[in-house]
Amino acid sequence: MSILSYNGAAIMAMKGKNCVAIAADRRFGIQAQTVSMDFDKVFEMGPNLFIGLPGLATDVQTVLARLKFRLNMYELRENRRIKPKTFMSMVSNLLYERRFGPYFVEPVIAGLDPKSGEPYIASMDLIGCPMETNDFVVSGTCSEQMYGMCESLWEPDLAPDDLFETISQALMNAFDRDAVSGWGAVVYIIEKDKVTKRMLKTRQD
């Protein structure tokens, strides 16, 4: 059994018109057994900056804690909010430090630039190789299914409500084809002035 599919997860992020969306499933399981259905995998790192951490659950919590520490130190020293692109480099550095004994997480970052409001999304492999795109990023045990759904449903310059529909349908239909992810979903729509968090009603099997 692969370590990255021991707990199971499905996370994706999409760019829209002056907004970004990030969505994740909510299952925490140990191989076949589902233990809880309210496990958070997407975390707020700033007013308009979110990171999604799929992979081994223990590393999700450890990376979150270490990252929050580094982020707090940055904000204290610089006396300002971090830019998404810089944050991506910070995550990449944290993961590469463990090149020969990695954290088993493959993060997804979504946010808006604090000054210009420019949307930004990126994903990374478990040793920190960054990938910035202009459409969508996916990560998790059903990444093949998610790529298929995103490729067919995404189109550029979606308004926040349309982006919500698109990302919800893409995520739900992808994890309905994966045995180890699902059991509920949470979607964040990040706009310049507000962040909307919605839970989806999904299949619970």
Added chain:
Amino acid sequence: MALADVCGFKLGNEHSYFGPCAEGEMGMPTLKDALRMSESFTFPCGVNLQRDINTAFTSDDSKVKIQFDHGTTTLAFKFQHGVIVAVDSRATAGPSIESQTVKKVIEINPYLLGTMAGGAADCMYWERVLASQCRVYELRNKERISVAAASKLLANIVYDYKGMGLSMGTMIVGWDKKGPALYYVDSDGERLVGHMFSVGSGSVYAYGVLDSDYRWDLTQEEAYDLGRRAIYHATHRDAYSGGVVNLYHMKETGWEKISQTDTAELHYQYKAEKEKKGKK
């Protein structure tokens, strides 16, 4: 045979990859071969069947590992009005869900049902072989085969392939002269008689629900609800079970398919019932 010469193909080649098996020889294809070939399994040449075939296809570090459709929850229990059979409908190959609409109850004949757990192909194929053997028995003896005999036939058939990697955990359910009958048969050659079984990766969850509420004198409706609920709870907790719940009732007059309910529907229905109870 100009084309054969051009391709370098020699008929009756002794070094053909598939050597002679028990009934036929692969070389010059004949009509007789084509008719008889389906009756026996061809095996690769020079291979120790029990040891090599199974490990080649199923061991984790094998280069040719086959990902069988596995993972399921099936259950059956006897009660005063017959036997209830309830199954889920998900087929998974590794972590990927291949289908949510698999028929895991195999209708062997109008008064015999078999359930599918383990390798989907193995169950389907051998239960179909069982169906033909049951029919032959009927023709020879002018009476229906007993469930004990049918389950024994299946157990003996798969015993010949023990160790070769067949994966099958099935329950044979029927109603014969002795009344309702329930047998568990698996590919290890195990055959057990009992009044309640649950088979598959989600069986542990189903047993919990079944054991809490089972009684011999359940009413029909209570029994249907128990079967559905047990499968639902298994699909909720087990990653490899899901889809719809197919419910069958084995009566004296034969089996009847009672319902097919989506587990998503069941989840929100039970949730609403719980909330109503809580408000009281």
